[in-house]
Amino acid sequence: MNREEMIKKVAGYDGYWDFVVIGGGATGLGVGLDAASRGYKTLLLEQHDFSKGTSSRSTKLVHGGVRYLRQGNISLVLEALHERGLLIRNAPHLVSHQAFIVPNYEWWNGPFYGAGMKVYDLLAGRLGLGSSKHLSKEETLKRIPTLEPKGLRGGVVYFDGQFDDSRLAVNLAQTMVEHGGVPLNYMKVTGFTWAGEMIDGVTAKNMETGDEYEIHSRVVVNATGVFTDEVLKMENPGAEPIITPSQGVHVVLDKEFLPGDSAIMVPQTTDGRVLFAVPWHDKVVVGTTDTEVPDVSLEPRALEEEIKFILDHAAIYLTKDPTRDDIQSVFAGLRPLVKAGEGKSTAAISRDHYLVVSESGLVTITGGKWTTYRKMGEDTVNQAALVAGLKDQPCITKDLRIHGWLKHFDEHDPLSYYGSDAIYIKKIVNADPAMGEKLHKKLSYIRAEVIWAVREEMARTVEDFLARRSRALFLDARASIDAAPEVARIMAEELGYDRKWQMDQENAYVGLAKEYLLT
């Protein structure tokens, strides 16, 4: 997947695309891949990098959403569980089975998911990942030795999926290319083109060169997450906002806080949230919060009270209380929740997806979650093809293997999440053993991955590599800062940039990564 080639495909084509998709997060990539794989001529435009927005900042769960059961939203859970099963089948290199323990304490008087988990198992049907079961106090502590033993009665174990969100985004873009689609990062949509009252394309700006393009399309899809309203306003300055952005924060801790393979799931915190502590890439991700925020941004910042909330709640369940000094990275993401009636807390607003066609023919898809990205894509393309009068083509993504698909691999191989691409990275090392050296002693990443990310995964900046091709920024922000100069050097060499570019990149990255640190 090469950006120059993609740009040429845009610059060299004057005709109509079938689909132009705005937004390169989970939703846009789901739509883009669905459309391209049906044979539609499809272009996806992302203003920054793929999954720069919400889609790299999730809890990393492929889940039915146990808590929606409590809200009685069975169809949402059913759909998500089905999608969970499909994703594990289609991207086994990126999605794994994860055991979750719901601890049961004497003082606990909220809902406890003993019986509820059986319903969850039943809804998953043959795509289930394993049966939930009750655990004694001893069994619970054996699985999670750092769980607070005082007052512990036992627990329930259930299974869900876990994944790497931004890696999946890159692999979806690659799969799109394999089906003739054109995904482009650093290409911002700045407006629409019109044929009378109807939208017939977009204007877009290459954020690297400043070049501007007019691109025509039979249908345009707005898949811009929390930026949905900005795009709706481009279409109609008087458009009513439909998004309530809700911020969720995670902190990342050392694995010593949660040794072993099991995650903790706390069904109800004081503001009615679910709190997770999940092992991820040899660290522990703890979160999340649900804070309504007035503004949207590509780099939302965690609030002090959100960090305090997570640390305070983690301390209730863990024997060793984590402190601010233990936090290796803190990241915030914005949920694109669709507006509900006044006075509802954001924790209670629907997590269903929302598909609407404007009078101008613009198709907007938002809400939902990563787990259901494929279904959102399918529903959107069905609708959009109708709007555009395109020839009906069946959806094939249920059984479509995602780039990198590999079923049997060594989980302990640090390159395993590349799936079938891992051998090519090893070839880079074979050709030049220096490329096998680690970028930092505290990170598992090697130099060859930087080269691979530039050549095959459209990484354009140091941040693209350290935040989304690798996950260094999210796992250990300080170590990622130390690794930045070497990443900048390798990238400058690969991309043919000069020393100034290298220095600018280093500085920009350090400025950004400091925001992921508390001390």
Ligand SMILES: Cc1cc2nc3c(=O)[nH]c(=O)nc-3n(C[C@H](O)[C@H](O)[C@H](O)COP(=O)(O)OP(=O)(O)OC[C@H]3O[C@@H](n4cnc5c(N)ncnc54)[C@H](O)[C@@H]3O)c2cc1C
């Ligand atoms: C804290 C948190 C935890 C979550 N955890 C989970 C989880 O564990 N499991 C799960 O299934 N879901 C989870 N979700 C939900 C999931 O992450 C989101 O539903 C999903 O990522 C939204 O994707 P999106 O593509 O709609 O939005 P985004 O990822 O934000 O993508 C929108 C993209 O549009 C681009 N864009 C905007 N304007 C323009 C323009 N003018 N031109 C070009 N591009 C533009 C942006 O740059 C952005 O990249 C979580 C969400 C949050 C906030």
